[in-house]
Amino acid sequence: MTSEFAVELRDVVKRFITPEGNDMAAVDHVTMQIKNGEFFSMLGSSGCGKTTSLRMVAGFEWPTEGEVYIEGKAMGHTPPFQRKVNTVFQSYALFQHMTVFQNLAFGLEMEGAKEDEIKKRVGRALEMVQLTGMDRRKPKQLSGGQQQRVALARALVKTPDVLLLDEPLGALDLKLRKEMQLELKALQQQLGITFIYVTHDQEEALTMSDRIAVMSKGKIQQLGTPVEIYERPTNKFVADFIGESNFLEGKIKSISKKEASVFVPSLNAEVVGMPISEGLVKGEEVIVSIRPEKIRIAEKDAVNQNMFRATVTNTVYIGVDTKVFVDAHGAKLKVWEQNRISRLDPKSFYTVGQEVWLMLLPENTIVLKKD
Amino acid sequence: MNPFRRSPFVIAATILVYVFLYAPIVGLVLYSFNASRANVTFEGFIPAFSDRVVMDGSMVKSSPCGPFHWYCELSKNRDVAEAAGNTLTIAFTATIISTIIGTMAALALQRYNFKMKPFSQLSLYIPIVIPEIVMGIGILTLFSQVFGWMNDTFNLVGSARLSMGIMTVTASHIAFMVPFVALVVQARLTGFDKSYEEAAMDLGANEWITFRRVTLPMILPGVLSGALLAFTLSLDDFVITFFTNGPGSTTLPIYVYGLLRRIITPQVNALSTVWIMVVFLAVLAIQILQNREQKKPS
Numbered sequence: 001m002t003s004e005f006a007v008e009l010r011d012v013v014k015r016f017i018t019p020e021g022n023d024m025a026a027v028d029h030v031t032m033q034i035k036n037g038e039f040f041s042m043l044g045s046s047g048c049g050k051t052t053s054l055r056m057v058a059g060f061e062w063p064t065e066g067e068v069y070i071e072g073k074a075m076g077h078t079p080p081f082q083r084k085v086n087t088v089f090q091s092y093a094l095f096q097h098m099t100v101f102q103n104l105a106f107g108l109e110m111e112g113a114k115e116d117e118i119k120k121r122v123g124r125a126l127e128m129v130q131l132t133g134m135d136r137r138k139p140k141q142l143s144g145g146q147q148q149r150v151a152l153a154r155a156l157v158k159t160p161d162v163l164l165l166d167e168p169l170g171a172l173d174l175k176l177r178k179e180m181q182l183e184l185k186a187l188q189q190q191l192g193i194t195f196i197y198v199t200h201d202q203e204e205a206l207t208m209s210d211r212i213a214v215m216s217k218g219k220i221q222q223l224g225t226p227v228e229i230y231e232r233p234t235n236k237f238v239a240d241f242i243g244e245s246n247f248l249e250g251k252i253k254s255i256s257k258k259e260a261s262v263f264v265p266s267l268n269a270e271v272v273g274m275p276i277s278e279g280l281v282k283g284e285e286v287i288v289s290i291r292p293e294k295i296r297i298a299e300k301d302a303v304n305q306n307m308f309r310a311t312v313t314n315t316v317y318i319g320v321d322t323k324v325f326v327d328a329h330g331a332k333l334k335v336w337e338q339n340r341i342s343r344l345d346p347k348s349f350y351t352v353g354q355e356v357w358l359m360l361l362p363e364n365t366i367v368l369k370k371d
Numbered sequence: 372m373n374p375f376r377r378s379p380f381v382i383a384a385t386i387l388v389y390v391f392l393y394a395p396i397v398g399l400v401l402y403s404f405n406a407s408r409a410n411v412t413f414e415g416f417i418p419a420f421s422d423r424v425v426m427d428g429s430m431v432k433s434s435p436c437g438p439f440h441w442y443c444e445l446s447k448n449r450d451v452a453e454a455a456g457n458t459l460t461i462a463f464t465a466t467i468i469s470t471i472i473g474t475m476a477a478l479a480l481q482r483y484n485f486k487m488k489p490f491s492q493l494s495l496y497i498p499i500v501i502p503e504i505v506m507g508i509g510i511l512t513l514f515s516q517v518f519g520w521m522n523d524t525f526n527l528v529g530s531a532r533l534s535m536g537i538m539t540v541t542a543s544h545i546a547f548m549v550p551f552v553a554l555v556v557q558a559r560l561t562g563f564d565k566s567y568e569e570a571a572m573d574l575g576a577n578e579w580i581t582f583r584r585v586t587l588p589m590i591l592p593g594v595l596s597g598a599l600l601a602f603t604l605s606l607d608d609f610v611i612t613f614f615t616n617g618p619g620s621t622t623l624p625i626y627v628y629g630l631l632r633r634i635i636t637p638q639v640n641a642l643s644t645v646w647i648m649v650v651f652l653a654v655l656a657i658q659i660l661q662n663r664e665q666k667k668p669s
Contacts, residue, residue, distance in 0.1 A: 058569075058573060059572075059573075060569050060572075060573075079572065079577070080569065080572040080573050081572045081573070081574075081575045081576055081577050085573075086573055086574065087569070087570070087573045089566045089569070089570055090566075091564055091566050093564065093566040093567050093569065093570035094570075095567065095570075095571075095585055095589075096589065097588045097589060106571070106574055106576070106584070107574030107575055110574055110575030110576050110580070111575060154570075154574070155573075155574075158574065158575070
């Protein structure tokens with residue numbers, strides 16, 4: 001019987017005793033359901049509980065409270081060697097005293113596979129990660145990228161229901177990492193295996209994932225698709241952690257089912273017609289969040305809603321974008337302008353002290369609860 | 372050119388160190404060829420080969436083995452053969468057992484946190500830092516008390532009576548070797564990434580297979596150097612062996628000490644020379660093995 005969910009964490013808590021003797025919850029009442037065939041990421045900075053959560057699925061740690069289910073079965077204290085999941089480790093953990101072939105064969109030997117079957121499956125796995133012919137090398141004779149592929153092949157050769165990946169690309173250089181991101185995603189789609197991917201790199205998570213759990217302090221801050229996470233963060237932490245955001249404090253002036261208008265004292269103006277999240281009421285102190293690339297700078301003095309006068313305080317050219325820093329009645333905002341045109345002409349930049357108009361499109365702004 | 376290397380102080384210090392370390396050994400080897408049986412001063416090599424030993428007072432004039440007279444005498448000495456046999460039996464047995472216990476102790480201390488951990492760690496150092504003679508007396512007291520009590524309680528008679536012998540020497544060697552093995556292995560274990568073991572278990576290996584196929588091969592160099600240290604400690608241990616041996620369990624150091632108390636013939640020097648050669652060859656073999664291991668593309 002297969003369950004709808006490949007992996008499920010139900011109200012899982014993991015407590016550790018710190019070296020100072022304090023009780024600390026590394027994972028604090030986490031519940032998530034990972035669907036079959038999904039590329040699921042846990043994203044957060046170090047110490048957010050993402051790796052501990054993954055290790056509880058692998059069986060290296062047991063929850064203090066709650067339960068981990070794999071394919072609908074409660075895992076309890078099932079040891080790692082009896083779970084049909086396999087892990088790609090951050091450090092790869094390749095057995096240094098074994099050849100590539102022996103590393104891959106190890107897991108199949110444990111299943112009691114016959115010699116010719118082992119040969120066949122190892123060969124196929126090496127082909128899959130494009131390492132055919134490397135089977136007699138020792139891990140130390142391989143480059144970092146190749147070692148990473150061996151670690152991947154060693155886990156995949158077992159044909160697990162779920163593949164767990166703990167920051168597998170962390171040790172690679174940027175270019176290789178980007179290549180591997182796309183390769184991993186393609187591999188996952190081709191194999192149809194559920195991937196649970198732990199990373200602190202938001203771009204990596206956004207690139208590959210079907211869904212992302214943003215974690216902080218042992219809790220899930222938001223769980224959703226990359227688009228939802230980026231475009232509709234549900235709290236200030238997520239809006240701040242994923243990408244960059246401008247935050248303006250304000251108070252709800254009027255609210256309807258779909259929209260709200262917020263008075264922002266630092267702009268000395270009202271931002272109107274913004275979509276709202278649940279649970280906001282009139283008069284509530286809120287935070288208006290706007291992505292820097294979603295603010296438009298209009299030079300012309302036009303009369304419009306949600307347009308505010310501002311002064312340019314600095315500009316930074318970074319190739320793809322020009323970062324424009326502005327001051328609107330004391331509210332410091334950042335605006336990213338894509339360099340759609342060649343900036344060779346110095347006149348194409350805003351000058352410091354220049355007066356501009358900022359346009360906040362209401363559909364690009366988010367009203368968040370103040371925390 | 373490093374100016375430090377030219378310094379006369381460094382040269383002098385180097386020479387002094389070598390003289391201090393090796394002059395006694397060179398002297399010891401030289402005296403094993405001494406023509407003088409009294410062996411007080413070096414009276415020259417034994418000059419000639421002959422069918423039988425010719426003596427002139429305490430001087431050996433000729434021998435069937437010529438200058439190697441004392442080595443031939445040594446080879447005829449049954450007590451030496453027995454002592455060497457005892458020494459090796461004890462050393463091998465104690466090394467194997469103490470390596471197993473010491474390695475397990477090191478793994479447990481590295482891997483787990485438990486209430487008595489600081490105490491356990493400290494208790495490893497104690498046998499190393501307390502004077503060997505104290506430990507020797509302690510072990511002697513323990514054995515004699517326990518053996519006496521058991522002999523009386525169970526009315527053991529004849530050969531069934533418990534007494535000092537190879538077993539007690541081996542047991543006491545294990546007792547003082549375990550901490551050395553544990554500390555050497557522990558030093559090698561720091562930085563041992565537990566994800567190797569996790570990877571093995573993740574791939575379906577239970578704890579025992581994980582240890583046999585992943586952990587042990589990876590920590591083997593540390594285990595072997597611990598075993599080697601333990602082996603050499605056992606080979607030349609005198610103090611503890613002195614207190615715990617009994618009839619039929621004389622080891623080489625005890626035997627040499629016994630010889631010295633009577634008369635120092637060059638036979639003792641010959642024995643020591645053979646000993647040094649054996650140890651030297653063993654160290655050389657280990658060095659060659661290690662070099663080959665390093666050169667191998669691993």
